[in-house]
Amino acid sequence: MIKRIPDAARQGIVDKLVLLGDVCGSIGSYRAFFERVYPECKTIEFNKTTLAAEIGRHCDVFKGDWGDESGMFSVVKILDWSDDQFLFFCQEYVNPVFNRYEWDEENEERVNLQPKCVEAINLYLSDCGYELRECGKIGDKKEYRLFETYGVHGSIQGIVFAAVGKPDVVFTDFLNQNIRIPRNNKKYLVYDQTIENEGLKWKALKDWYNTNRSESDPEFITRLKDSVDHCGSPIEKSFFSIYLDIVEEYGESVPALLPQVYLHYDTKTQRERTERIFEHQCMDFLIILSESRRIVIELDGVQHYAEDEEIKISDRPFPVHIASTSRYASMVAEQREMTLSGYEVYRFGGKEFQNDNIAIVVKTFFSDLFKKHGLAIE
Numbered sequence: 545m546i547k548r549i550p551d552a553a554r555q556g557i558v559d560k561l562v563l564l565g566d567v568c569g570s571i572g573s574y575r576a577f578f579e580r581v582y583p584e585c586k587t588i589e590f591n592k593t594t595l596a597a598e599i600g601r602h603c604d605v606f607k608g609d610w611g612d613e614s615g616m617f618s619v620v621k622i623l624d625w626s627d628d629q630f631l632f633f634c635q636e637y638v639n640p641v642f643n644r645y646e647w648d649e650e651n652e653e654r655v656n657l658q659p660k661c662v663e664a665i666n667l668y669l670s671d672c673g674y675e676l677r678e679c680g681k682i683g684d685k686k687e688y689r690l691f692e693t694y695g696v697h698g699s700i701q702g703i704v705f706a707a708v709g710k711p712d713v714v715f716t717d718f719l720n721q722n723i724r725i726p727r728n729n730k731k732y733l734v735y736d737q738t739i740e741n742e743g744l745k746w747k748a749l750k751d752w753y754n755t756n757r758s759e760s761d762p763e764f765i766t767r768l769k770d771s772v773d774h775c776g777s778p779i780e781k782s783f784f785s786i787y788l789d790i791v792e793e794y795g796e797s798v799p800a801l802l803p804q805v806y807l808h809y810d811t812k813t814q815r816e817r818t819e820r821i822f823e824h825q826c827m828d829f830l831i832i833l834s835e836s837r838r839i840v841i842e843l844d845g846v847q848h849y850a851e852d853e854e855i856k857i858s859d860r861p862f863p864v865h866i867a868s869t870s871r872y873a874s875m876v877a878e879q880r881e882m883t884l885s886g887y888e889v890y891r892f893g894g895k896e897f898q899n900d901n902i903a904i905v906v907k908t909f910f911s912d913l914f915k916k917h918g919l920a921i922e
Contacts, residue, residue, distance in 0.1 A: 548627045548918045553668040558622060560664035561637065562613045564657055569642030574616065575600030581636040582620060582629065595620065627918060628742045631674065631690055634665050638676060640685035662688060690741065695836030696886035700739050705802040706771040707732040707826055713811065729761050732806075743833040747796035771804040779843045779897040780828055786906040798910075799919065805830040807840070807882075823874045833917055839888045843897075844875070 561567065568577035578585050578599050588595040602609035603616055610616050622630070644657035662676050669675060670693065679689040702725060704711045709731035716722045725734050735744070737752060753764045761767065765788065772784045780803070787801045807830070808822040829841040879889050890909070896902060 549630050549669070549672050549674075551623045553672055554623050554625075554630060556668045557634065557665050558614065558617050560667070561661060562617070564644075564660055564664065565646070566644045566657065567613050567616075569644040571642055573600070574603035577642070578620065580639075580641075581633045582625070584629070585620065631741050634669065634674075635676065635688065635690045637665065638662050638688045640682070640687060658686065692834055692836035694886070695834070695888075696838050697836070700832070700835050701736075703735040703802065703830070703832070704732050704806040705735065705804060705830065706768050707804045707806060708771050708774040710813075711806060711809070713809065729758070729767075733767070735802075739832055739835045741834060743831075743837065744800045744802075745796065746791055746798050746800045749800040749802070750796065768803055775804060775828075777828075777843065779892070779894050782897055782902065783829070783841075783843055783892070783906060786903050787910070789903070790907060790910055799831050799833055799914070801841075802830045802832070803828070823878050833919070836886065837888070837917065838886070839890065839913070840882060841890050841892070842879075843892045844894055 568574050571577055575596055579596050585595040585599065590598045599616070599620070610619055622633070625633070638658055638661050640658065644661065645654040646657055648655045666675050673692055673694045675691055675693050676688045677691050678686050680687040704725060711732045712726045712728060714724050714726060716724045727734065733753070735749065735752060750764050753767070762770065769784070772780050784801070784803060791798055805827045806825060807827050808825045810817070810821050810825060814820060827840050828843050831839040831841070833839065879891070882889050890913075896905060899905065
């Protein structure tokens with residue numbers, strides 16, 4: 545699997561943090577520190593006990609058994625951690641709970657090391673597409689959160705998907721432009737949970753639905769299939785069915801494929817507008833790999849690039865599709881805008897679904913897509 549955070553960047557961050565010193569901070573225990581930034585250490589077997597217990601023994605009780613702190617990071621094999629685990633470590637390292645300080649001889653006062661730690665981590669992470677940014681303050685303590693520096697800017701507040709009708713929107717405070725989307729599971733679903741670094745997985749989406757599902761609501765997969773069926777597109781049905789085969793084959797840890805997702809929204813219908821504000825409001829499918837890495841998948845039937853007209857043959861009308869340069873121009877203009885906003889957009893032509901090998905084409909696409917983002921299907 546391709547690492548988003550390569551070994552050179554990881555080692556550079558570790559070396560900088562070790563030089564700054566006071567790795568475990570005011571928490572005072574290396575075991576407690578690693579149990580917080582690397583929870584897996586509590587279950588990893590090591591010398592007939594756990595890695596956490598060995599860290600406590602060699603770093604807290606018999607200090608220096610593993611050499612300096614760089615040796616300790618080698619023992620926990622930080623270069624082998626998953627990208628998400630390493631990013632979690634970086635974010636937790638600057639958590640104000642650790643309260644790292646250094647003594648300023650000139651001014652004879654303690655100086656908070658947190659800004660230097662943030663600077664050291666960002667020096668290497670920025671080249672990998674990530675950055676620690678201040679996100680809050682409690683008293684004199686700052687809180688930091690990890691953000692991706694590429695992709696879509698902004699924080700996901702909610703995802704309206706599985707839509708079989710236009711969602712309702714109300715303003716709870718019109719002056720502050722605060723909106724709320726009333727729940728209506730029969731017309732649409734609203735995912736309102738925080739998107740973690742690893743994005744939205746199929747299992748997380750399924751668990752969320754089942755937790756909020758009422759007795760009258762259909763089963764999870766049935767509800768999603770209903771929204772795909774409602775659009776009436778056979779190629780979307782086929783695409784979603786192939787994706788479900790991928791889930792069946794590789795497990796529920798694959799990224800979730802959300803059908804019928806509202807990306808744009810106009811309170812009025814297209815008939816009420818003399819000029820359209822959005823050519824297309826609801827996307828066929830959306831994948832959330834993280835808050836910033838958002839992937840739109842569009843399946844282009846003939847309606848995307850042709851107009852329906854009638855021709856007469858022997859005075860009998862026959863429906864035909866006439867290529868429309870204006871429709872095609874609108875489609876590519878919309879894609880251009882989404883791409884410039886940071887979305888990854890992938891399109892499939894309807895003709896591809898007449899191929900007997902379409903299942904192989906779609907599965908290969910997902911495999912290549914996930915490999916590109918370091919999430920290879922294995």
